[in-house]
Amino acid sequence: MHGHRDAHTGIHSEHGALPGEHPGRHPNPVIKVLDLAWLEFEKPDLIRAEAFAHAFGFRTAYRDQHELQLRGARAGAPCVRIRRGAVSRFTGPVFHAADLTDLERLATALDTRTFPLQESLGGWTVGTTDPSGLRVRVVAETHRLDPLPTPAPLDWNRGDETIRINRPQRPPREPAPIQRLGHVVVQTTRYRETLDWYLQHLGLIVSDFLYYDRQRERGPVMSFIRCDQGSIPTDHHTLALTLGPSNRYVHSAFQVPDLDTLAAGGAYLHDHGYHHSWGIGRHVQGSQIFDYWRDPDGFMVEHFSDGDLFDNTEAPGWAPMTASGLAQWGPPATADFLGVAPGRHAAAELGAMVSALREEDNEFDLRRLVGLMKVARS
Template identity: 55%
Template sequence: MVKVAGLAWLEFEKPNLAQAERFLLDFGFTAADRTAAALLLRGRWAGTPGLVVRRGTGSRFIGPRFATDARADLDRLARVTGSTVTAHGGGYAVELTDPSGFPVRVVHGVAELPALPEREPLALNFGPRPVRANSTQRPARQPAAIERLGHVVLATTRFRAALDWYLETLGMIVSDFLHLDGQRERGPVMAFIRCDQGGVPCDHHILAMALQPFTGYLHSAYQLADLDEVAAGGEFLRDRGYRQAWGIGRHIQGSQIFDYWRDPDRLMFEHYTDGDVFDCTLEPGWAPLSVSGLSQWGPRATAKFTGTNNPAVVLDAVKALTDKGNDVNLGTLRGLIKAMSS
């Protein structure tokens, strides 16, 4: 129907906005606005605030917000889906719901914030011609300086319908598929999805979805300047008593250098740098899903990252098997269990 230009922001709900703000500022965001009902948090680059946190009764992810380059895209979306274009944040928006049940807002013309001063990547003495002489490297152990929102990763029991919806409704394309070992003929169980801007390279993924016995938020990721910013920002979080979920390492799909942390409510947030960008000419990759296949180097992904140490997983599996309207069956459950222990 349309081709979205990127992620605009993500929305969360938290019962304690003061606690949420402390973590997010320590994580590297800058506060753009705060009221008794909501927080707006931003990166250093110009654009919309990357994160909106609303006061609510629990801690949860609400949904993703995407941006289009033309108001006509919203008119087309509204016409085809039976929705309405409404005023929103100085611009316009269409409210949709994806097959997983996530509320999805598509916006155009929303007011943007100017850029803030940012730290340039460190000059590194690689190779035979050093670029830094008579100067030391002393990265400060302080909150990381988030540049921008990168991507969000969601779990869904209705993987195939959700994947088709994002490709057909929002015009996105797949960078990489993951399948269960020995079950490629059954199709993918995870997809990394990017924008289609023709010959203009786009982030390897702004959205990733994984077939799971539950539907929900897995993590979101935010870009930093370089490896030192990832490492020093992580040391600051550790000093403040936050829980690292996994890292530091380098992913295979997307190539990002990553570090994952959990907030006080156990929601997971990722620092990353050096991610891949692809244009529309690259065909999707295929690989088996496995814990060891999640990174090129770094520590092995633990149960703290995969969530397999959560007792609710068993209840989720039983519930998913009794729901005949999803993609979960005994074969996929066995394959997922094998993948998470491989």
């Protein structure tokens, strides 16, 4: 199936795999998770974190002196858990299993056991680490938050289809209402091993692979990975993995209703002095309209709308990784988004490059470094 090319035309990367390349899925995964449940962080200042969260469009689902849970409008679990910690850090993603039986099957495969979650969340969890050392948890039977109201999408006059007469358009300049968690992107020094781990244990499947220019024979360096719910369409990517000199969080993305709420929400964030990273534009892989911001602790977060949905019949696309290929339209990718802007983030990544090149227990070698540098210049 991965050699079929016609299905990709006009949908995502136009070309499929060559013979012998990664198929993008495991033939017999342990379980198939349904979706991301939430993301977990630690931060020293929960008051500051909550202030940004409200400006970004989250609502508080639960709060005490040790923990903050943030939600979108959709029914279900919170989108983000932030616990008080000495330093700001991403502690890992949490995925939804279909039921407790799947959770127990995963626990057996990982040689661990299920544990109850705290009362504010309910349900059960299995915890482990992926090959890059990131903590990963899978949950089942958690409490379900009731849906919250969100504004209806605005009526648009589209070309000759004029449905808005004598009604000026005035979208309010206010926080973009978050609907749900969409995806998380992480960087790993052990890309191939980490990719295969997620496909085998969580049943994720690849939507698109990217490779460095003139290095396709060495295999991909980034994958956009979705959940497999059979004929039920799921987001183009729930998790994205990219090869790099360090194991770190890159960004997370949260859906908002439409372009107007995304743009007006960005204006609100700008008015309140928050740091804009890149946007507005439309991506290639995933097609979503995007806008990137940084919270006060430096974590990159994305508003998105109108993303691709695939069922499990869609085979992986293959494309070269370039900075210009990140968007169909919009401003060029910024140095901040690419991680090369002067500052502590770029300095930390430079130090990680030196360390990675000295070590042998990773996939980031000198040729991969050259490929990454070409991406930043492309």
